[in-house]
Each structure stands twice: as structure tokens, then as C-alpha cells.
Amino acid sequence: MEKKRISKAVINRLPRYYRYLGDLLEKDVVRISSKELSEKMKVTASQIRQDLNNFGGFGQQGYGYNVEYLHSEIGKILGLEKQYSLIIIGAGNLGQALANYADFERRGFFVKGIFDINPRLVGMSIRGIEIKNVDELEDFVKNNDIDIAALTVPKAKAPQVAADLVKWGIKGIWNFAPTDLNLPDDVVVENVHLSDSLMKLSYKLSEKRKLAD
Amino acid sequence: MEKKRISKAVINRLPRYYRYLGDLLEKDVVRISSKELSEKMKVTASQIRQDLNNFGGFGQQGYGYNVEYLHSEIGKILGLEKQYSLIIIGAGNLGQALANYADFERRGFFVKGIFDINPRLVGMSIRGIEIKNVDELEDFVKNNDIDIAALTVPKAKAPQVAADLVKWGIKGIWNFAPTDLNLPDDVVVENVHLSDSLMKLSYKLSEKRKLAD
DNA sequence: TAGATTGTTAATCGATTAACAATC
DNA sequence: TAGATTGTTAATCGATTAACAATC
Numbered sequence A, B: 001m002e003k004k005r006i007s008k009a010v011i012n013r014l015p016r017y018y019r020y021l022g023d024l025l026e027k028d029v030v031r032i033s034s035k036e037l038s039e040k041m042k043v044t045a046s047q048i049r050q051d052l053n054n055f056g057g058f059g060q061q062g063y064g065y066n067v068e069y070l071h072s073e074i075g076k077i078l079g080l081e082k083q084y085s086l087i088i089i090g091a092g093n094l095g096q097a098l099a100n101y102a103d104f105e106r107r108g109f110f111v112k113g114i115f116d117i118n119p120r121l122v123g124m125s126i127r128g129i130e131i132k133n134v135d136e137l138e139d140f141v142k143n144n145d146i147d148i149a150a151l152t153v154p155k156a157k158a159p160q161v162a163a164d165l166v167k168w169g170i171k172g173i174w175n176f177a178p179t180d181l182n183l184p185d186d187v188v189v190e191n192v193h194l195s196d197s198l199m200k201l202s203y204k205l206s207e208k209r210k211l212a213d
Numbered sequence C, D: 001t002a003g004a005t006t007g008t009t010a011a012t013c014g015a016t017t018a019a020c021a022a023t024c
Helices: A008-026 A034-041 A045-053 A067-077 A093-100 A134-143 A158-167 A194-211 B008-026 B034-041 B045-053 B067-077 B093-100 B134-143 B158-167 B194-211
Strands: A064-066 A084-089 A109-116 A129-133 A148-151 A172-175 A188-191 B064-066 B084-089 B109-116 B129-133 B148-151 B172-175 B188-191
Touching: A008 A034, A008 A045, A008 A067, A008 B194, A034 A045, A034 A064, A064 A067, A084 A093, A084 A134, A093 A109, A093 B093, A109 A134, A129 A134, A134 A158, A148 A158, A158 A172, A172 B194, A188 B194, A194 B008, A194 B172, A194 B188, B008 B034, B008 B045, B008 B067, B034 B045, B034 B064, B064 B067, B084 B093, B084 B134, B093 B109, B109 B134, B129 B134, B134 B158, B148 B158, B158 B172
Parallel strands: A084 A109, A084 A148, A109 A129, A148 A172, A172 A188, B084 B109, B084 B148, B109 B129, B148 B172, B172 B188
Antiparallel strands: none
């Protein structure tokens, strides 16, 4: 059987579907049609049905979709039924923010270690996890089964740290450094480029200003 | 003259061009062809030329692009030649991380105020800016010319805070709350959904795992 | 059964890539 | 001038939307 390639655009939309369905679930909504959902999400009903049908039929003609079932199925597609262990490299404000964000645990992402080079931070604890010196990183990664490393180190350090992590066996990197990482194909990188995001906001504001003329 | 609408895909790529050109500039690279840049960025040269030509011709036949000039022109397109004043609503770890990120200032984004509801945070200072109580927010927004509000409040609070900010005159929102905001068309919202990003990483890791079978 | 809504095919639209004449 | 590379048009590819038969 030919396995249909899922487009990036579809994958980008999945977390948003998951979020909306989670909200509906909290409001005890039992069923929803693609039409109703499309109005809430401001997309076309067609797109919702097309997107979902990349993964199989989750609905029922004449009824729509069962919210709880669809939510759980999208969760499975996103790999959220599994648990992930995570380390944070860089215990600055952003690293600490991630470590403190308890909500990730609810989704199955568990912080197993936090590392920094700054001796003033090493030894401190965040939510019961002691910040370790980066010179312990190699041993830690090799001796623990870590799925994801969140990289919250300065731009200049990021490529080397990433290369080391990969050498030691890390297969998933959540990159917050404002630079792209060139890593082997079997390593998965997800970028969060805050400055890119701010520039996009700046662009949109400029456009509005121009329109106002 | 018919004004050509710039596609979202192009706008999303602009900050990345800006970043690469900035890096080249730091390395004192004077000129670059679309071909060279395409190899660094792992996109097609065609796409680079198409993207840039949405805004006019910045290059020269037989030569390529002058790095400094192109960098500065893209900066202008992104609205980075202007200065922006910014407030942060929510002085938790993420809000503090943003307040501490000095790099934004280099790009012309100045933090003018930080607000929180928690009395234990109010009165503290971050880089010389005192955290104020949210009950001072209305006056502050009305009496200062604030371009952007970064929203780092809990999901449940976000819609109301955003609505208030807009009511008081804010036209740009940098939203870190894991929810979409429904605001008037003249308000610009840029979302940073960290949990969506983590789910995408989770998806990619799952895909790799499946492929390994 | 009649009404509703899916799953899916076909049509449209838009974005990316290829090609090449223009020109530095 | 010859070589290089842009700016831009044309071709291709992919994604979105529309339409509707299938079916709950």
C-alpha cells in the first residue's frame, strides 16, 4: 500500500485542532460537525474534512464528529499518548520558564534535567529538579533515555551544544536559539524563533500603518 | 497602480532571510548570489529571487546582492527601522524572560512596562523596570503610546485581558497564551503557541519512530 | 424515511520551480 | 567583450475549496 505523504501544512494545523477539541471537551460538548468547527476556527469545513481524512475517517455521516473520540485520535496522531523525557540546556529565564511550565507534564513531557554553565545557577532547584553543570551533560544523556533536549542557550553556543547532544544520542531538539541547526537527517528539530515572530508582528503593524494613510 | 498582495508564506520567510543576511554581515561578507544563499538556507534560488521581487529589485545582474544593502532593505520591509514600545502583561517566568531578553532592544523594541496581578511580584524590578499592578494598566496604556502588548498570562485570563487592552487602544498583541484571540480586524495579533510547537516535535518524533520499524 | 453531514472526487487557486532573455 | 546572475515569464506542482454521492 502506497503511504500518502502528509503535508507540512496539515501537520501545522493538527495542534490547533487538538486545542479546539480540548476546549470543547472541557465544555462537555459531545459532538461537532465540520461546519460548526469551521466557524469557530475560521477555516473552511472542507479543509477540516480533508485534513482529517489524511488519517482516516473519524466522523459519521449525518452526525458529525464525536469530540472526545476525535480529540483522542488527533492526540494519537501527534504522538501524545506516549511519554517523553526532556532536558533543558540553559537555565536562564527562558529555560526556567520552560521548566516551570507544569502544563507540559499534563501532556506527557517530563523534565528530567536542567543544565547550565553558570556556577551561580548550578545547584539551584526548579520544581524539585536541581540545575546541573553542563560538564555532567554527557554522562547524563548517555545514562538516561532522553527523548528531547530543549535548547535555551545563546546563539553562539547553540550549534556546538546541539552537535554534542546529537553525538551523545539525542534525537529530538526543541531549539529556542535564534539560529538554524544543521544536523543529521535522523535528528528532529523544532524551532521556536521568538525574534522571527516579533519581526512578523512588526511587519504586520507596518502594513496596518501604511493602510491607514 | 495595482498593489500586489504579499502572501503569508513570503512574509514568514522574511525574518529568516534577515537573520541569514545579518550573519553574513557579521562575517563581513560583501556580496552574495541567490545561488549561494539558497545553498546556505536550503531553499531554491528561484524562491529567493521570487520572494525578493515582491518588493522590488535589490540585486544586480552578473553580481548578485549586496549583503548590507539587502539586509537593510529587508529590515525596512519588516518595519525594523522604526522603534516600538512594548509592555508585558504577566510577569511570570516567561514574561520575565521576555523582559530580560536585551536583544529585542537592539532591534528597536523597548520594554516600557511590566504588569502582574500577583502582589509578591509587584514592586520587583527587571532591568530597571518596576513590575506594576495590573490595576494601573488602564491608565498606563491610555497615557503612554504603546505599540505592542506581550501577553504572558494564563490561558483563562488571556481573552479578557486582550479585550481590555484593545479597548484602551493597543493595536498589536504578541500572544503567548495557548489560545486564539478574537479581536477586531484593525488589531494585529502574532501568536507564539509553545505547546503547539511541542506537539509538532512530538509528531515528528513519532514519525521517525514509525519509520524505524 | 427524510435530513444531515461525512468522505471523496473534481475544480480552482496559489505557490514553487524551471527557464531564459535582459543586463551588469 | 564574455561570463555571471538577476528579474520575470511560463510550467509545474501542491494545497484549498467546491460539489456531491454515499450513508448514518
